[in-house]
Amino acid sequence: MNKREMIKAVAGNLGRGDSKGTLDDVAEVLNMNIHQLKNRLYNKKGQDLTCEQLLELTVQSNSSAIAQYFAGAIGQVVVDLPEPDIDTVDMFECQLKLNAVKGLLDMTIEEARKDGVLDAEERQRISKLKMQFQAMFEGFMFGLDSLYAEQK
Incomplete structure (x- = not known):
């Protein structure tokens, strides 16, 4: 995923109601106009998005x-924390x-x-299942710890 794909994925979650978000929604959140946002997305004039943004x-x-995006750049993954x-x-x-x-992951790899x-399609399917497995495994370990951890 590159920076523009990352921002488009974020934009998709900024929509209102049933509509999908757009770059205009991203610009609005950042108090910019669309041209300022695009300058930052394409790193024009030495501008980029800040960590705060x-x-x-x-x-x-x-x-x-x-x-x-950042985790992938260093070979890491992001998983949701379970309840x-x-x-x-x-x-x-x-x-x-x-x-x-x-x-399912094993069968997909074998196939x-x-x-x-x-x-590329097979790699994408495997990657998606791998992320799902890792997230579920982290959830399992989190639950195991919360259920059986030594109380201090």
């Missing part, structure tokens, strides 16, 4: 796109879902590698 967009859009209120039944269900996603080449 990116944080404001993250908060206003409730989107993880900016965090994913900590969990019991043993929830943990069992969470583990079943985790195993199901892992199985994709049959011809000896991972094309």
Whole structure:
């Protein structure tokens, strides 16, 4: 994902009602006109978006796109934090879902590698499932910790 794709993903979350957000919505959040925003997106005249502006967009859009952009640049991932209120039944269900996603990921990888080449579509499907598995695994570990951690 490049910077423009990141901002478009954020813009999509800024829409009102059923409408999808646009770059105009991004500019409005940042108190800019569309030309000022485009100058920053294309880094014209040495201008760029500041950390404060990116944080404001993250908060206003409730989107993880900016965090994913930065995390991807250093080989990391972003996952949602789960709700900590969990019991043993929830943990069992969470583990079943985790195993199901892992199985689907394994099957997708196996199917994709049959011809000896991972094309872009296969790579995208695998990447999406991998992110889903990682998020679910983090949720499982978070729940495990909240359920069984030593109380201090």
